Amino acid sequence: MPAVQETVERVRRIDVDQYRYGFETVIESDKAPKGLSEDTVRFISAKKDEPAWMLEWRLEAFRRWLTMTEPTWARVNYPKIDYQDLYYYAAPKPKKTLSSIDEIDPVILKTYEKLGIPLREVAILEGVEPPAGGEQTPSRKIAVDAVFDSVSVATTFKAELKKAGVIFMPISEAIREHPELVQKYLGTVVPTSDNYFATLNSAVFSDGSFVYVPPGVRCPMELSTYFRINERNTGQFERTLIIADKGSYVSYLEGCTAPQRDENQLHAAVVELVALDDAEIKYSTVQNWYPGNSEGKGGIYNFVTKRGDCRGRNSKISWTQVETGSAITWKYPSCILRGDNSSGEFYSIAISNGFQQVDSGTKMIHLGKNTSSRIISKGIAAGKSQNTYRGLVSAHRKATGARNYTACDSLLIGDKCGAHTVPYVEAKNSSATFEHEATTSKISEDVLFYCIQRGLSQEEAVGLVVNGFVKDVLQQLPMEFAVEAQKLISISLEGSVG
Amino acid sequence: MNVVAKTETGRALGDAFAVVRDRLPGKGKIADQRRAAFEAYERAGLPHRRIEDWKYTDLRVLMREVLPLAPAPDVAALSRAAAAVKAHGIDDAVRLVLVDGAFAPDLSDLGKLEKGLSIRALREVLDGGDGALSEQAFTSDTTNPMIALNSAMATDGVVIEVANGTVLGKPLHVVHVASGAAPVAMFTRSLLRLGRDTGATLVESYLAAEGAKAYQAHDGLVVAIGDNARLDHVRFVEDTVDAFNISSATVTLGAHAHFNTFGMTTGGHVSRYELTVACAGEHSKVETNGVNLINGKQHADTTLFMDHAVPNCASREIFRAVVDDRAHSVFQGRIIVRPDAQKTDAKMMTRALLLSDDAEADNKPELEIFADDVTCGHGATTGALDESLLFYMRARGLPEKEAQALLIQAFVGEAIETIASDALREVAIATARRWLEARA
Numbered sequence: 001m002p003a004v005q006e007t008v009e010r011v012r013r014i015d016v017d018q019y020r021y022g023f024e025t026v027i028e029s030d031k032a033p034k035g036l037s038e039d040t041v042r043f044i045s046a047k048k049d050e051p052a053w054m055l056e057w058r059l060e061a062f063r064r065w066l067t068m069t070e071p072t073w074a075r076v077n078y079p080k081i082d083y084q085d086l087y088y089y090a091a092p093k094p095k096k097t098l099s100s101i102d103e104i105d106p107v108i109l110k111t112y113e114k115l116g117i118p119l120r121e122v123a124i125l126e127g128v129e130p131p132a133g134g135e136q137t138p139s140r141k142i143a144v145d146a147v148f149d150s151v152s153v154a155t156t157f158k159a160e161l162k163k164a165g166v167i168f169m170p171i172s173e174a175i176r177e178h179p180e181l182v183q184k185y186l187g188t189v190v191p192t193s194d195n196y197f198a199t200l201n202s203a204v205f206s207d208g209s210f211v212y213v214p215p216g217v218r219c220p221m222e223l224s225t226y227f228r229i230n231e232r233n234t235g236q237f238e239r240t241l242i243i244a245d246k247g248s249y250v251s252y253l254e255g256c257t258a259p260q261r262d263e264n265q266l267h268a269a270v271v272e273l274v275a276l277d278d279a280e281i282k283y284s285t286v287q288n289w290y291p292g293n294s295e296g297k298g299g300i301y302n303f304v305t306k307r308g309d310c311r312g313r314n315s316k317i318s319w320t321q322v323e324t325g326s327a328i329t330w331k332y333p334s335c336i337l338r339g340d341n342s343s344g345e346f347y348s349i350a351i352s353n354g355f356q357q358v359d360s361g362t363k364m365i366h367l368g369k370n371t372s373s374r375i376i377s378k379g380i381a382a383g384k385s386q387n388t389y390r391g392l393v394s395a396h397r398k399a400t401g402a403r404n405y406t407a408c409d410s411l412l413i414g415d416k417c418g419a420h421t422v423p424y425v426e427a428k429n430s431s432a433t434f435e436h437e438a439t440t441s442k443i444s445e446d447v448l449f450y451c452i453q454r455g456l457s458q459e460e461a462v463g464l465v466v467n468g469f470v471k472d473v474l475q476q477l478p479m480e481f482a483v484e485a486q487k488l489i490s491i492s493l494e495g496s497v498g
Numbered sequence: 499m500n501v502v503a504k505t506e507t508g509r510a511l512g513d514a515f516a517v518v519r520d521r522l523p524g525k526g527k528i529a530d531q532r533r534a535a536f537e538a539y540e541r542a543g544l545p546h547r548r549i550e551d552w553k554y555t556d557l558r559v560l561m562r563e564v565l566p567l568a569p570a571p572d573v574a575a576l577s578r579a580a581a582a583v584k585a586h587g588i589d590d591a592v593r594l595v596l597v598d599g600a601f602a603p604d605l606s607d608l609g610k611l612e613k614g615l616s617i618r619a620l621r622e623v624l625d626g627g628d629g630a631l632s633e634q635a636f637t638s639d640t641t642n643p644m645i646a647l648n649s650a651m652a653t654d655g656v657v658i659e660v661a662n663g664t665v666l667g668k669p670l671h672v673v674h675v676a677s678g679a680a681p682v683a684m685f686t687r688s689l690l691r692l693g694r695d696t697g698a699t700l701v702e703s704y705l706a707a708e709g710a711k712a713y714q715a716h717d718g719l720v721v722a723i724g725d726n727a728r729l730d731h732v733r734f735v736e737d738t739v740d741a742f743n744i745s746s747a748t749v750t751l752g753a754h755a756h757f758n759t760f761g762m763t764t765g766g767h768v769s770r771y772e773l774t775v776a777c778a779g780e781h782s783k784v785e786t787n788g789v790n791l792i793n794g795k796q797h798a799d800t801t802l803f804m805d806h807a808v809p810n811c812a813s814r815e816i817f818r819a820v821v822d823d824r825a826h827s828v829f830q831g832r833i834i835v836r837p838d839a840q841k842t843d844a845k846m847m848t849r850a851l852l853l854s855d856d857a858e859a860d861n862k863p864e865l866e867i868f869a870d871d872v873t874c875g876h877g878a879t880t881g882a883l884d885e886s887l888l889f890y891m892r893a894r895g896l897p898e899k900e901a902q903a904l905l906i907q908a909f910v911g912e913a914i915e916t917i918a919s920d921a922l923r924e925v926a927i928a929t930a931r932r933w934l935e936a937r938a
Contacts (some may be wrong), residue, residue: 025789358745376547388812397855397856410865410867412867412869413868413870414870414872415837415840415868415869416837417868417870418866418867418868419865419867420864420866420867421863421864421865421867421876422862422864423861423862423863423864423878424860424861424862425859425860425861425862425878425880426858426859426860426861427850427852427858427859427880428856428858429852429855429856429859430852430854430855430857430881430882431855431882432852432880432881432882433879433880433881433882434878434880434881435861435878435879436861436876436878436879437877438879480686
């Protein structure tokens with residue numbers, strides 16, 4: 001059946017024409033010469049004041065990248081990217097060395113304020129009422145690392161996090177200050193040779209966030225990174241590395257926006273997560289890059305490699321993504337379930353409009369014993385967009401007792417768009433139990449029956465169940481996004497197809 | 499991948515094609531088509547895992563090379579084949595036998611055909627210069643290298659026509675036999691044309707004579723189902739355990755037509771069956787079902803492409819795989835709903851049962867939807883036999899193997915039940931039972 005009117009209205013409200021973050025900040029910036037060569041890599045490394053091993057690592061990646069060819073298997077179409085026609089490094093010109101947040105260029109501060117991301121250490125975000133009569137709880141605080149083009153401009157709450165033992169800083173700083181940690185983990189989840197865009201990133205990444213949570217520590221606040229591409233013709237290549245040591249917990253949020261421009265811009269990030277024994281990482285993304293205009297002109301190419309490694313026993317990694325932006329999205333946040341009893345989750349809402357193309361999904365690779373994973377994906381295609389879910393679930397020979405549940409629904413609004421589902425289900429162990437379900441009524445008949453018996457309609461009951469899965473993760477998102485994300489979640493499932 | 503793969507064996511095959519080209523039936527346009535198809539195959543070479551559709555069935559690793567073309571069967575080959583055909587006969591069917599890729603009229607029932615039914619060998623049709631029929635038999639996709647190779651090399655096959663308004667009483671049984679004196683490849687291409695308001699049942703069997711060596715059976719079937727016609731199609735792959743079976747079927751349906759197909763694979767070392775079904779007329783209905791029962795080192799791949807091009811059609815797919823020992827089962831199913839195909843109702847369910855820790859099952863059920871007013875769904879599950887059910891039965895005194903057999907029978911039963919003909923359903927059940935008994 002076709003989508004209901006309410007859903008159509010809601011999706012229209014987030015159409016490409018409604019992009020609210022498309023303004024440009026006029027600021028003088030420091031750029032690497034256009035183009036890509038070993039010199040560019042050396043330039044970036046020198047800018048970051050990096051040790052020799054890091055430069056070597058980058059150069060090795062660059063040499064490998066030269067031998068690779070751009071992959072073409074995804075269901076996305078775009079003109080060939082001229083990698084020599086890009087700036088690989090752009091940083092707002094610093095007036096002097098900064099000693100505190102107050103000294104940051106007010107123009108940049110204003111930019112982030114405009115985006116709703118306060119860089120001052122304020123406890124609550126604007127527009128959010130503190131709980132009636134209650135004290136402000138510390139858990140409402142969010143530490144922000146703001147990445148502007150190629151550099152991190154500010155990281156808040158560093159001192160308070162340090163007290164808890166948590167390291168949260170730009171990765172360029174971490175390379176200098178904690179080389180032992182970076183060397184031990186960088187490239188162990190996404191090796192430099194992983195894929196075309198990850199290898200490119202390894203060679204030219206300029207900044208990103210680094211998080212280390214020591215054993216037994218529950219990170220006292222949400223950590224978040226806000227990525228902003230501002231400069232023209234600039235690619236953003238950030239690299240995030242999060243390590244949750246034994247028994248620790250961290251929740252991390254990522255937001256991204258860019259100005260409205262006619263040309264396409266490349267964003268090729270790498271995110272690596274490592275969870276050791278009993279550790280848990282929650283990673284949430286609200287991807288709101290500029291999607292291009294209503295004629296399909298401009299927009300960000302979002303070619304991202306995100307992977308989490310559940311390295312320890314009983315570890316857990318959960319990905320949540322709300323995707324509304326980008327001209328092209330090509331990413332598969334994945335979990336390698338290496339440790340016994342580890343679990344991975346992937347919750348995704350991908351909404352495409354205008355001429356957007358989305359080829360996204362996840363990979364759950366079961367290696368350890370009794371590992372479990374859950375995939376809930378909702379794709380909504382409107383306008384002339386193409387929305388593809390591509391997911392892999394695989395159990396290797398030794399993954400005894402592996403368990404997966406996958407549900408992916410797509411919704412089409414209008415007859416000019418397409419929604420596609422491409423799941424790969426590979427089992428090499430007889431005790432692996434995999435279920436891939438694309439019909440909403442199969443979530444759990446018992447639960448649905450219970451709800452319906454108490455007067456809810458089938459639709460309401462399904463909505464309730466899906467919300468139950470996703471809500472607790474979504475509530476962790478910054479308020480600015482949470483409201484929007486909640487709205488997206490509440491989009492009716494009526495009329496959804498496999 | 500646009501890499502031109504010129505391997506040693508590739509060159510050998512090219513030379514072989516140059517030699518046999520002039521002896522293959524069909525002149526003029528058909529000969530040109532063969533040459534174009536062979537060039538298309540040569541450009542791609544044997545498909546490998548980096549080609550998305552062949553991700554799980556890498557013929558460069560599994561098959562390595564295309565064997566030399568089988569010679570025409572001699573008297574000894576025909577008599578060996580006759581014995582094999584006799585053992586696999588289906589009661590009261592019109593039997594059409596292809597031995598080593600050549601139509602064998604002496605082993606076939608060509609006398610007293612029902613009214614409105616015409617059966618000829620493909621070679622005869624091609625040599626007779628029936629342009630329209632020949633072209634229809636060769637309208638296949640050259641983007642698929644194995645179908646292209648089949649188009650280039652096909653030596654023979656059967657061309658069956660059912661005239662408008664004819665409902666056949668007897669099933670047609672096409673038997674592909676490898677006489678098996680030497681390791682060879684056979685290439686067959688058949689065409690079935692059902693006119694308006696017709697009804698027919700087609701059974702296909704792939705088997706080998708006693709003591710057959712490793713051979714390759716490459717088969718292509720083209721089916722056109724007219725308006726308001728119904729075809730029931732059942733297919734048994736019972737090749738020897740070191741044989742290759744690379745087959746395809748391309749089916750188009752007219753309006754209000756009904757196509758019910760069931761495939762069962764128990765034989766073959768490596769088998770690949772590519773079924774493409776296109777609904778070209780409104781209100782047509784397609785049921786595609788299959789069972790793979792494999793063990794040892796068998797590799798069985800079923801790849802389905804369901805194309806909904808017009809509105810108001812329905813399709814159902816039920817697929818079951820039972821995988822034992824080190825066997826590998828692959829199911830790829832793609833449903834495409836084109837922009838105008840509103841009110842399409844498509845459902846696909848694929849389930850795999852792994853009986854051993856070394857067994858592997860890969861499922862790739864795909865949906866590609868361009869219309870917004872449709873109901874489409876797919877599901878896929880993989881798992882072992884339910885321990886609690888096994889325990890229940892064993893507690894009631896059933897030996898483990900028997901309990902397993904019962905559960906497996908129930909598991910595949912759901913797909914077998916879809917066969918419309920009672921007699922053919924019994925044949926499928928018997929085949930499944932034989933497989934289970936051999937296991938015990």
